Amino acid sequence: MLAAMPQEAEYLCQECGVRSSASSLTWSCPRCGGPWDLDFTAAPVPRAALAGRVNSLWRYEEALPLRDPYASLGEGRTPLVRLTESVSAKLDYLMPTLSFKDRGAVLLVELARRIGPDRVARVVADSSGNAGTAVAAYCARAGLDCVVYVPEATSPKKLEQIRAHGARLEVVPGDREATARAARAAADEPGAFYASHVYNPYFLHGTKTYVYELWEDLGGRLPDTLVVPVGNGTLLLGAALAVSELLAAGLVERRPALIAVQAGPVAPLARAYAAGAADAEPVPAAPTLAEGIAIPHPPRARQILRAVRETGGTFRTVTDEQIRAAQRDLARRGLFVEPTGVACWAAVTADPPRGETVVPLCGAGAKTGLAAGA
Structure with missing residues (x-):
């Protein structure tokens, strides 16, 4: 059976105030x-009650716009490992x-499943x-179908890996932006659910569990600094969302x-941050x-820039050579991570x-x- 859609959750455009049903x-x-953003208010997560809950991100059920998932594969609750005296990964x-x-x-797919097969013929990503x-x-x-x-x-x-899961692949000539345009055109076809990790806010409510796990593992507090890789900003915006929710619930004292x-x-x-701009201008692919x-x-450039500034944070950039060195360094510490995934470690080692x-x-x-040359 399909679990009920949450009645309290609606899509909301922060720029012009338009609303739409989450279904x-x-x-x-x-x-x-x-x-879209999501007009959803998280309830406080009772840290003392977490010990007896499912060992996945779904343990933070008060903070999630969906509960009782069928689509879960046990995601979340990843280890926190110390790398230096002050830096953990x-x-x-x-x-x-x-x-x-x-x-x-998992939240996007669970949402598509609950909307139902009579309306969702395929998921597009x-x-x-x-x-x-x-x-x-x-x-x-x-x-x-995907x-x-x-x-x-x-x-x-x-x-x-994508083919192994049974999805149909559409390889698009050109760069990431050309790919996004092709997917958005397909998403406008009847029966398509666009599982966009950029446009759909349910994705951000999944990534925010990264910070809820830190809060739990650190005994009800958060570190001084969160370093986050940013392209479309889905992990950073999820992190900022979780911090705001924890602050509003009185579960942490600062950002x-x-x-x-x-x-x-x-x-x-x-570049936009350095210029003091509220939005980012497009740059050439490279x-x-x-x-x-x-x-x-x-x-979501405006949201990303605003979130960083609200915390007194900043932006850093890393070179390919720094990425190669960071990947080698982590591998020698027992951690084999893809090049994009080592960007934060590269930034931290360059300027702690x-x-x-x-x-x-x-x-x-x-x-x-x-990485080539690593």
């Missing part, structure tokens, strides 16, 4: 075209599909690899500083080892933040292998 297949604001590559994208993908893999896996779990659009330069290992890390060759947000965060024109710091290791090295 709607409208994937963006019909007035301004911007991404959260091993988010230890997920069912080997990347942090599982946190958001676009990705440079990891998000598409995650959506494909959860669609396989939920019994939903089509994943990827750029032509996507890692062959990621393509193999950690958010340090956003971008790939040097494609860094529109870092080759970089950190393909997962090489987003020339992120749709003050105080207790956590970096995410977002994708497994098995997905890509060693």
Whole structure:
């Protein structure tokens, strides 16, 4: 049976105030075209009651817009491992599909499943690899047809993983932006549910569990600094959302500083931050080892910049050579992480933040292998 849709959750456009049902297949604001947010209020999570709950991200049920999932693969609750006296890494590559994208993908697919087969004929996703893999896996779990659009330069290992889950692959000539345009055109067809990790806010309510886990593992507090890789900003915005919810519930006393890390060759947000701009101008696509965060024109740029500034944080960029060195260094510490996933460690080793710091290791090295020259 399909679990009931949450009555309290509605899509909301923060830019122009338009609302839509959470069961709607409208994937963006019909007035301004911007991404949806979710009008949903999280209830306080009782930390003392967590010990007896399911050992996955679904243990934070008060904070989630969906409960009792069928599509779950046991995602979440990844280890926190100390790397230096002040820096710890959260091993988010230890997920069912080997990347942090599982946190958001499971909510998107569960939402599509609950909307029902009479309205959802297929799930459409676009990705440079990891998000598409995650959506494909959860669609396989939920019994939903899935089509994943990827750029032509996507890692062959990621393509193999997507195919293995039974999704249909559409390889798009050109870059990540061309892929997104092709997927959005397909998402406008009747019966398509666009499982967009950028436009659909349910994804952010999945990624926010990253911070809820830190809060639990650190005994009801948060570190001084959260360093987060940023392309489309889904992990950073999820983190900011969780911090706001924990503050509103009186479960933490302050916001950690958010340090956003971008790939040097494609860094529109870092450029906008340095210029004091409220929004980011598109930049040209360029080759970089950190393909997962090489987003020339992120749709949630205004939200990302605002979130970083509200915490007193900043932006940093890393070079391909720094990424190669960081991947080698982590591998020698026993952690094999893909190039995009080591960007935060590269930034931290180049310029260590003050105080207790956590970096995410977002994708497994098995997905890509060693970076050329590493």
